[in-house]
Amino acid sequence: MIELQQIKERIAAENYRDTNSCFDLRLMLMEAASLLTAKQISNLHQGRDPYVSMILLQAFRNLKQFYFVLEKAKEGNVECFNNIKDAVVAELANLMHRFKGNVYQLPEENISALKIAQ
Structure with missing residues (x-):
């Protein structure tokens, strides 16, 4: 679920700049939806x-x-953009919280050993 965490962080950092911001957010939503679909099919x-x-x-x-x-x-509806962005971040955070029991966090010293092995 690291990929989902990265998408969530990118969405949370996204701010409304211009009308293309809505398009960018929709692309990130499609990326997250594709990832969820791939995980579900794999499951x-x-x-x-x-x-x-x-x-x-x-x-x-x-x-x-x-x-x-x-x-x-x-176009240019900043309030809608912000509401959707916040809702998506909350949805992804909730999803990751549900799966948190299935994820194992490695201490930092073990991560460096894994990098060397790669």
């Missing part, structure tokens, strides 16, 4: 927990709804 093929698939699909649907709201908003 199904490996026969893992169906609850995980349900959570991933639910998050995908929410991102899809955010995408369409942003797409239908008038």
